[in-house]
Amino acid sequence: xxxxxxxxxxxACGSHTPPETPAPEPPAPADPGxxxxxxGIEIPADGLTLRAPVWATRAMLGGTELDVSYHTLFRTGDxxxxxxxSETGADLGEVCSDQDFDSLIVAGGKPWLVSHFxxxxxxxxxxxxxxxxDGALSPGGxxxxxxxxxxxxxxxxxxxxxxxxxxxxxxxxxxxxxxQWRPDGTLTRDLYGAWKDFSRYLTDxxxxxxxxYGWPLELAIDDQGTPVPAKRYAMxxxxxxxxxxxxxxxxxxxxxxxxxxxxxxxxxxxxxALDAGTLxxxxxxxxxxxxRTEWVSLGHATQAEIAAxxxxxPLFSEIFEVAEPAADHTCAEGFTFVDHGYGRxxxxxxxxxxxxxxxxxxxxxxxxxxYAAMLGATTELEKTEGITFDPDSGTVFLSVxxxxxxxxxxxxxxxxxxxxxxxxxxxVWGGTSGAGVVDTSGAxxxxxxxxxxxxxxxxxxxxxxxxxxxxxCDTGGIANPDNLTFLPGHHLLMVAEDTKWGKGHxxxxxxxxxxxxxxxxxxxxxPPGGEVTGIHWIPDLLGxxxxxxxxxxxxxxxxxxxxxxxxxxxxxxxxxxxxxxxFPSLAR
Numbered sequence: 001x002x003x004x005x006x007x008x009x010x011x012a013c014g015s016h017t018p019p020e021t022p023a024p025e026p027p028a029p030a031d032p033g034x035x036x037x038x039x040g041i042e043i044p045a046d047g048l049t050l051r052a053p054v055w056a057t058r059a060m061l062g063g064t065e066l067d068v069s070y071h072t073l074f075r076t077g078d079x080x081x082x083x084x085x086s087e088t089g090a091d092l093g094e095v096c097s098d099q100d101f102d103s104l105i106v107a108g109g110k111p112w113l114v115s116h117f118x119x120x121x122x123x124x125x126x127x128x129x130x131x132x133x134d135g136a137l138s139p140g141g142x143x144x145x146x147x148x149x150x151x152x153x154x155x156x157x158x159x160x161x162x163x164x165x166x167x168x169x170x171x172x173x174x175x176x177x178x179x180q181w182r183p184d185g186t187l188t189r190d191l192y193g194a195w196k197d198f199s200r201y202l203t204d205x206x207x208x209x210x211x212x213y214g215w216p217l218e219l220a221i222d223d224q225g226t227p228v229p230a231k232r233y234a235m236x237x238x239x240x241x242x243x244x245x246x247x248x249x250x251x252x253x254x255x256x257x258x259x260x261x262x263x264x265x266x267x268x269x270x271x272x273a274l275d276a277g278t279l280x281x282x283x284x285x286x287x288x289x290x291x292r293t294e295w296v297s298l299g300h301a302t303q304a305e306i307a308a309x310x311x312x313x314p315l316f317s318e319i320f321e322v323a324e325p326a327a328d329h330t331c332a333e334g335f336t337f338v339d340h341g342y343g344r345x346x347x348x349x350x351x352x353x354x355x356x357x358x359x360x361x362x363x364x365x366x367x368x369x370x371y372a373a374m375l376g377a378t379t380e381l382e383k384t385e386g387i388t389f390d391p392d393s394g395t396v397f398l399s400v401x402x403x404x405x406x407x408x409x410x411x412x413x414x415x416x417x418x419x420x421x422x423x424x425x426x427x428v429w430g431g432t433s434g435a436g437v438v439d440t441s442g443a444x445x446x447x448x449x450x451x452x453x454x455x456x457x458x459x460x461x462x463x464x465x466x467x468x469x470x471x472x473c474d475t476g477g478i479a480n481p482d483n484l485t486f487l488p489g490h491h492l493l494m495v496a497e498d499t500k501w502g503k504g505h506x507x508x509x510x511x512x513x514x515x516x517x518x519x520x521x522x523x524x525x526x527p528p529g530g531e532v533t534g535i536h537w538i539p540d541l542l543g544x545x546x547x548x549x550x551x552x553x554x555x556x557x558x559x560x561x562x563x564x565x566x567x568x569x570x571x572x573x574x575x576x577x578x579x580x581x582x583f584p585s586l587a588r
Contacts, residue, residue, distance in 0.1 A: 050526070059583070074139070076574045083096075084117070094119075100552060103161075104538045115143075116534075135543070135581065156172055161243070169217070176214070216240055234302055234306060242255060244389065250446075251450075252267075252268065253398075255384040262373075267280070289420075291453060295439045320370070322346065325346045334348050335348045338374055380407055386496070395432055396430065397457060399426070408422055427459035428493070472503045482531065490586070492515075494535050510523045527551070
């Protein structure tokens with residue numbers, strides 16, 4: 001998504017090594033019915049001047065040819081779509097063209113669109129839809145913003161998923177650094193001016209708290225069409241790109257978007273309920289071209305426990321004591337060295353206090369990445385983005401937008417669990433999941449979907465020099481993968497690019513990758529300066545299938561030295577929100 005540099009690293013690993021877990025047997029595949037094959041497109045000759053996306057139109061389902069063109073439901077600004085409001089409902093006079101994720105869900109027997117706007121302050125809108133007999137979707141009423149004032153508003157809502165129980169599961173990324181807060185509510189450092197921008201939302205910014213932001217979001221719509229929003233505090237606070245629930249309805253993988261970040265897994269106590277469970281952070285060790293994956297437990301928590309902490313508005317100093325490390329990365333006795341996007345620190349848990357009676361519990365959820373690093377988890381990853389799952393093979397897929405920084409072999413680095421070769425074009429990793437896995441303390445993990453290692457499924461190819469068009473990555477493959485979605489039974493992994501002129505690709509692409517042989521087809525090519533996002537397979541929505549797709553902020557993220565072609569206006573910079581399809585039902 002939008003690049004907001006945060007920089008993290010890895011804390012020293014503990015000494016316990018869990019026993020090796022045998023590779024799990026993949027589940028028996030369900031009958032997928034007729035195979036689906038899509039016919040891709042080439043990058044158009046006028047790709048450098050596109051004012052609208054171009055897309056594939058044909059697919060074959062068995063022997064039946066389908067017209068599955070892309071259909072635009074909205075451009076940002078249509079009917080107010082994407083306007084931002086304060087907590088009192090006052091119009092802030094700004095439309096966000098960074099429309100990100102879309103869900104298609106059913107409420108009251110009809111389809112609804114739920115849409116993220118990835119600005120500060122953020123916004124989430126809901127729109128009732130009409131569905132024609134052939135499955136075509138159209139707005140069935142006015143779009144309207146969701147009121148998040150009871151939760152302090154929404155901060156950078158990014159990607160998401162339609163949960164297995166039919167709710168919209170979203171995210172808040174680039175969480176504010178609580179160490180910068182003073183007791184009077186002012187900041188010692190406001191990274192990128194984000195809090196200043198967000199303060200427009202709040203009636204009293206001095207009364208705000210950083211711990212209200214950086215959470216998974218869940219939104220249901222009741223039968224009367226009323227949105228029911230919530231933030232899921234038991235799942236941890238960090239830079240959530242998205243939380244992805246697996247078919248057991250309990251295991252949730254959570255990507256952490258930024259520079260040198262982590263990967264998290266939440267295992268809920270009960271299926272279909274995200275209000276209580278155990279949070280884990282991954283510890284990676286490079287083994288050739290794969291990363292062996294172990295899991296560090298951050299402990300159990302409930303929504304009620306963490307909500308009570310959030311409402312007390314604790315200070316960072318009530319959770320951690322902090323000191324500056326020595327030049328050789330050593331710390332005073334009792335402190336642990338950590339290296340992350342907020343700087344190199346020596347940390348130890350603070351003494352219990354009235355507002356924070358259990359500092360370990362508070363650290364595990366309010367400062368999940370810092371606490372994970374203290375306990376020996378890996379925080380060396382670079383911009384982990386999309387997550388999806390193939391139930392037939394048991395594979396969890398993770399997009400890593402670029403491989404650089406602390407993911408590389410660094411002889412002088414204070415922590416060095418990852419040792420990959422640099423690839424500025426990024427990769428998609430996959431890892432087979434299974435049952436019977438223990439965490440790094442030897443305790444069993446109550447999930448049948450735990451990853452034991454990850455390796456490359458597909459990757460971009462850097463060019464030795466930027467080509468004449470402005471591409472830094474080979475256009476025959478991916479560049480800077482972001483959102484992912486998978487169509488079970490058809491072996492199709494969809495990869496959306498967040499890439500840039502002069503670095504990756506001039507035109508961001510939506511790819512369909514056949515994971516059996518790695519072959520790729522382009523489904524959509526975006527105008528320069530935009531990204532493809534919001535992708536999600538909906539195998540069945542009231543009898544039809546859809547692939548939601550957004551082209552975010554076209555012509556907006558351009559190099560400073562790259563002139564915008566004549567004729568490009570603000571009208572061309574409005575996002576495209578829509579879907580491919582309709583397909584016949586692809587549910588199994």
